[in-house]
Amino acid sequence: MIYYETERLIIRQWQQSDIAPFVLLNQDKAVMQFLIPLNEQQTITLVNKFIQHFKQFGYTIYACELKSNRQFIGFIGLWHRFDMPFSPCVEIGWRLFRKHWGQGLATEAAKKCLEIGFLEFNLDEIVSFCAKINIKSERVMQKINMVYCEGDDFYHYKLARNNPLSLHILYRIKKTAWIETTLHGRINSENFNLAQI
Numbered sequence: 001m002i003y004y005e006t007e008r009l010i011i012r013q014w015q016q017s018d019i020a021p022f023v024l025l026n027q028d029k030a031v032m033q034f035l036i037p038l039n040e041q042q043t044i045t046l047v048n049k050f051i052q053h054f055k056q057f058g059y060t061i062y063a064c065e066l067k068s069n070r071q072f073i074g075f076i077g078l079w080h081r082f083d084m085p086f087s088p089c090v091e092i093g094w095r096l097f098r099k100h101w102g103q104g105l106a107t108e109a110a111k112k113c114l115e116i117g118f119l120e121f122n123l124d125e126i127v128s129f130c131a132k133i134n135i136k137s138e139r140v141m142q143k144i145n146m147v148y149c150e151g152d153d154f155y156h157y158k159l160a161r162n163n164p165l166s167l168h169i170l171y172r173i174k175k176t177a178w179i180e181t182t183l184h185g186r187i188n189s190e191n192f193n194l195a196q197i
């Protein structure tokens with residue numbers, strides 16, 4: 001089982017027991033406010049896609065659980081997107097149960113995923129996007145030092161133009177910029193292994 005740790009979180013491959021809470025997550029009105037809702041079958045299909053992606057690439061959108069009680073709290077991870085105007089690309093994405101918001105957990109998990117993407121899988125660039133009105137998600141992008149791509153706003157192809165969720169923003173971070181903005185600050189403080197870069 002692939003398994004990463006942060007201070008408060010475990011980021012790992014999917015298991016059968018995640019399905020029921022993930023179905024609930026994808027039907028939660030607050031969580032899905034800026035997203036296209038998913039029913040049970042669509043959720044199962046999505047998990048199967050994540051598992052398949054892992055087999056193909058060695059990373060995926062992972063299940064995320066709290067270290068303190070081993071409770072499933074949502075997902076975090078990286079996956080290839082071939083269906084966006086700026087594809088091919090690797091997207092970082094996140095989704096947590098409402099009661100876990102506002103504690104920096106998404107940011108903590110996302111930082112780990114950038115590290116996985118850049119150090120373990122040597123990705124050149126990671127992108128993130130969300131509905132322009134999804135301020136919380138945009139804040140996470142900013143807090144992990146991603147950069148807004150002015151002029152790259154786009155309309156999501158699955159949504160009608162007049163849908164308030166349709167207009168999306170794009171953020172990017174290159175490996176070189178991640179090393180500059182994130183890694184350099186950690187090298188002294190954490191005795192980071194430079195050989196990994």
Ligand SMILES: CC(C)(COP(=O)(O)OP(=O)(O)OC[C@H]1O[C@@H](n2cnc3c(N)ncnc32)[C@H](O)[C@@H]1OP(=O)(O)O)[C@@H](O)C(=O)NCCC(=O)NCCS
Pocket residue numbers: 030031032034035094095096097100101102103104105106107108129130131134135136137139140143
């Ligand atoms: C997006 C999401 C993962 C953020 O999770 P989180 O754990 O609360 O994120 P964090 O606590 O790490 O950071 C959130 C930041 O947004 C800020 N924020 C929260 N609500 C906000 C609001 N209404 N307006 C502006 N900023 C807001 C927080 O203050 C925090 O920033 P700060 O630490 O600088 O103050 C969570 O809201 C979620 O699961 N949303 C539903 C799913 C979703 O929309 N996913 C993205 C789809 S593209």
